[in-house]
Amino acid sequence: MPTRPPQEGWDLHCHTVFSDGTRTPREMVQEAKSLGLHGVAIADHDTTAGWEEAGQASHDLHLPLMRGTEITAQDGNVSVHMLAYLYDPRNRHICDLFEKTRRSRVERTKKMVALLAKDYPISWQSVLEQTKEGSRTTIGRPHIADALVAAGVYANRNEAFADAVSTHSKYYIPTPSPSTSEVVRAVEGAGGVSVIAHAADPSRNRVLLSNEQIARLADEGLDGLEVWHRGNPEDQRARLLALAQRYHLLVTGGSDWHGAGKPNALGENLTDDATVAEIVRRGAIPLCR
Ligand SMILES: [Zn+2]
Ligand SMILES: [Zn+2]
Structure with missing residues (x-):
């Protein structure tokens, strides 16, 4: 298990116009290719709508693509984002889960x-x-x-x-979300791989997921932790790496790129090739290439 951020590999956390990014899936693949990344994952919020365009671009531009989704979930009082990779998008249970989330x-x-x-x-x-x-x-x-x-x-x-859109504003209403356990189960049921996104980012949650919560999720079938992400501070990275080692979790990295919507640069954090190969081995659908 690598204990330092990989210098080459895949960016496994990218958003496009199909959620809150500003670039198209094709532009994402194009930019990843020009940066020399080994591959890229599309991970729009609670949808697979961008998969087709991204797959076509991957084929046209000869850059491997991992299909994924970032799913919003809740664990007690902690709001948690979960990356789900290479699951069968036709699986009924996971389609119902997305539909319910999108409606609410x-x-x-x-x-x-x-x-x-x-x-x-x-x-x-x-x-x-x-x-x-x-x-x-x-x-x-x-x-x-x-x-x-x-x-x-x-x-x-x-x-x-x-200001007005902040979680502390008087206009804020929390997003109704499925529980982390429900998401882990649904992703596993659809043959996919689940990873907790920006697993210890204090700018998102005043209270972070505890060791016990992560241990429980590992026991329930969680596959990995996104450690290499700009939101995770040094001390939290060390904690996450120790947990990954103890519970045999995969360690991933991603930029959380949103095009012009956020300062995060494509490829600023990466996942190594061996970890990508393990995700592919566990997944229900292949990479696009
Ligand atoms: Zn997120
Ligand atoms: Zn994200």
Whole structure:
């Protein structure tokens, strides 16, 4: 198990216009190729909508692609993002899980917009206009932030996230999410590989997942931890590596690239080839190439 971030390999955590990224799947593959990455994974929030375009681009541009999704979950009072790789997208249980999440996310975003519209010049329509792929985009707070920027309230998305769209704002409504155990089970049932994204990022959670929570998830079938991510501080990386060793979890890395939507640079964190090969061995569907 590598204990230092790999210098070459795959970026296993990338977002496109099919969730809150600003680039298309084809642009993602193109940029990964020009950077000399060994491959790239698409991991849009709670959707597989970008898989087809990404697969076609991977084939055309001769860069291997791993198909994945970042799933929002809840573990007690901790909001957890889980990366799911190479699962069968036709599996009924996992389709139902996404459908339920997407429906409740739309409802929750509508409620937040209704609250914000009392004080700011935005509407549900102006938020919908910020989604690049219409109803195929997983809608959420980034699109509210973009609508506030378009209305001239904030200069950019980050300013909106620091104020009206923040989790501490009076307009905030939490996303209803499945439990981490449900997600691990659903991904396993669909033949995929589950990894906790940015597993110890204090800027996202005041309370981090405890050793006991991670141990329980490992016992329930969790495959790995995303250790190499800009959000995990040094001391937390050491804790995560120790847990990975103890519970035989895979160690992955990814940039959490969002195109121009976030400062994260494609390929800034990577997963080594041996770990990618193990994910492929466990997965239900092959890489695209
Ligand atoms: Zn995330
Ligand atoms: Zn992400």
